[in-house]
Amino acid sequence: MKAQSRSRWWVVRKELDQSQATILMALSFILPLVIWSIASYGPWWKVAHQVSVSAESPRLQSVYSVGDRLEPEVWKEFSTSIAKDNEEIVAARNGGTPLASSARQNKKIVRQIHPIAVVNGWLTRGQELEDDAIRKTWIDLAGGKLKATKEPLSDGNLKIIKTNAEMLAKAGTDWPTESLLKLLPQSSKEVSRPVYLVPPDVVAKSFWKGITATSTPEAGDAGAERKTLLQRYGESWRTIVMGFLLAILVAIPVGLLCGTYDFASKIAEPFVNFFSYMPAPAFGVVLMAIFGLDMGPKIMLVFLGTLPSAILMISKTTRSLDGSLLEAAQTLGANQRQLLTTVVIPGILPSLYKDLRLLFGTAWTWLVIAELLGFKSGLAEIIDTHGRRFQFDIVYPAILLIGLSGFFMDQILAYLARFFFPWMDQPKKGFLSRFFSARARILGPAKQPPTSAPEAPTTSPS
Amino acid sequence: MKPTKSILLAAFAALASIVQLAAEPLKIGYSDWPGWVAWEIGIKKGWFKEAGVDVEFVWMDYVKSMEAYAAGKLDAVCVTNGDALVTGATGKPSVCILINDFSNGNDMIVAKGDYKTLKDLKGKTIALEEGFVEHLLLLKGLEMNGMAESDITIKNTPTNNTPQVFASGQVDAIGAWQPNSGQALKLVPGSKSVFTSKNVPGLIYDGLYCDRDSVKTRRADWLKVVKVWTKISEYMANEKNIDDALAILAERVGVKPAEYEPLLVGTKILSTTEALKAWEKADGLGSIYGSTKVVDEFNVKFKVYEKPADVDSYLDPTLFKEAIGK
Secondary structure, eight states, rough: HHHHHHHHHSOOOOOOOHHHHHHHHHHHHHHHHHHHHHHHHHHSEEEEEEEEEOOTTTSSSSSTTOOEOOOHHHHHHHHHHHHHHHHHHHHHTTTTTOOOHHHHHHHHHHHTTHHHHHTTTTTGGGGGGGGHHHHHHHHHHTTTTTOOOOOOHHHHHHHHHHHHHHHHHHHHTTTOOOOOOOOEEEEEEEEEETTTTHHHHHHHHHHHHHHHOOOOOOOSSSSSOOOHHHHHHHHHHHHHHHHHHHHHHHHHHHHHHHHHOOOHHHHHHHHHHTTTTGGGGGGGGHHHHHHEEEEHHHHHHHHHHHHHHHHHHHHHHHHHOHHHHHHHHHHOOOOHHHHIIIIIHHHHHHHHHHHHHHHHHHHHHHHHHHHTSSSOOOHHHHHHHHHHHHHHHHHHHHHHHHHHHHHHHHHHHHHHHHHHHHTOOOSSSHHHHHHHHHHHHHHHHHOOOOTTTOOOOOOOOO | HHHHHHHHHHHHHHHHHHHHHHHOOOEEEEEOOOOHHHHHHHHHHHHHHHOOOOOOEEOOOHHHHHHHHTTTTTTTEEEEEHHHHHHHTTTTTOEEEEEEEEEESOEEEEOOOTTGGGGGGTOOEEOOOSHHHHHHHHHHHHHHOOOOGGGSSEEEOOOOGGHHHHTTTSSHHHHTTTTTTHHHHHHHHEEEEEGGGGGGGTEEEEEEEEEEHHHHHHHHHHHHHHHHHHHHHHHHHHHHHHHHHHHHHHHHHSSHHHHHHHHHHHEEEEEEHHHHHHOOOOOTTSSHHHHHHHHHHHHHTTTSSSSSOGGGBBBHHHHHHTTTOO
């Protein structure tokens, strides 16, 4: 029994049945996800401090913001520095010569409470700089009107809040001229993974945040440019589609001619073949010099990257048209032009469609390099600028978006083929299993008649 | 009657075409140094339009902006007084019409935690952009510590890549300006700045260096640009505006406003009176003349270029003085 079920999974060149196929299909996506999860959530990463209340000190060379992850030694230096600052302030105050402080310095101390106030729902994120509202929070907290439940404040900090609130109350509507006490840094213990290993849930959240963001993201969220992920995604699509359309506009006629007439083939293909070995990105600087810094060089790079392989592929497809069809047409008295327009072109349409589908997949691979030419744009700008800052939680969703687009575009185009070319033999299974059967057909025996060449594996652009 | 009319018309047409030529926007290259990012305030607030001058600020990497200037693609570029000499000697000379600031600590040599002083870096590797401002800072630091250039190994690295290079652990130290140096300090726990421009204030002045012909032919436009700068420096000097200014500056370079605030200390943006003082011809680092002379001698000594530069030709305080009515 056991041996039998085992043998059903592993049989030389035999297609699996529908349910088995579906299971394996799902697994092919689940397994990488599981590996990713194990790597991220596994017990082997050190614990670090994720700042939830921050403070600034002249003793420190960096400013730590809420959300920063600090290694234990750095955290220790950070918290002791702030404690020392407070000791100095208290000592000076007790000594009768309180440290003077500008209104701004005190405002900055008061603002320390803002992240806590946001988490607890007392203030909104946008009120970051509304000092009077934040100030009121301090007084309310000291008076017991507010209680931090979601993100508790340490006892030490509650004491500091009370002392400061007294001073704030004493100053009336003005800002105190002597230095307030700083809130002591607080942190939650978080797992400290390498920066490049972002756990799936963070990527998913960041992805969701990216695609749901409106055109004015919250302050501090965006980098140098305030375009949303979707707007950038649109830019990327524009680059890809324009470059691709331009390429096939040239490649289809040239490819058809090369595949049909030996003259055209001999005069064009050797050079195109040679040209296809020169990597398109190598022409980046030249493209910038010719087409400027805006969309031009990006589109042209996709064009250059796609064109040679498109011409070669289409001419090959044209050549592979069944010769007997041409002979039959000639027997019936078709002339040269009729052969081309009524036999060759309709004859290769389904294969041509498939070629274009695959070529569109490869066009995506040029995207990132293209978008970094001249003014950076689109998804590649996110990948580049945030990557430089090691913000991989923002980088991965952008990469993922490119992958998903390529993948689903390919699926959809393959699916549409059955409506465009109903006379061709199309797999009749569902969306996902059809994807599988495409794979299986390469491994398994070709059941299709020769006219429908086995589908190549789905290209997955990186 | 008629011929005169047509001559007039032709003259008018010619004049119109000249006006049109002059109406090309002034192209100014700027990069991530805080004193230059401050231009962003004028851009965002529309002060250039208000002043009636058409400018196009082009955001670039520092060395790329100098290359673009040398290639004639820009009318002006934001550079340090030293790098203006280097660009002048190897590419295209320029003239400084306004001083934004002097570096007061934001240019740094940042070293791993094992090294406490510059002296400890003997025999070690430092990543920085060769031939430009951080190189100058390092050489000055070595000289002050009685060391020679041969005591260290330099790895030529674009400044905005230095944080990543430093984090990779492949070099012992880097030379960079803020915000890059700050990023490096944050990325590598325990790292420290072992030498900064605060040790030599006035060695590095940051200014707007323009194409010499452009200053002659479009003086009125440049005057307006200088006036906008005085407005920006006044705006930033007011404590009430700091939050607003920080939000603009921090957004341009992609850091958080709170992280950006300390950078304003390390870049001493000059008030008009301070700038006026820096424009006085004097020896020593308190004057841009003295500073530029020091740097020039330094550059020749270390063979950054061969012949000493005509320092005075690089500096023109007249526009600034006219702008503030002195």
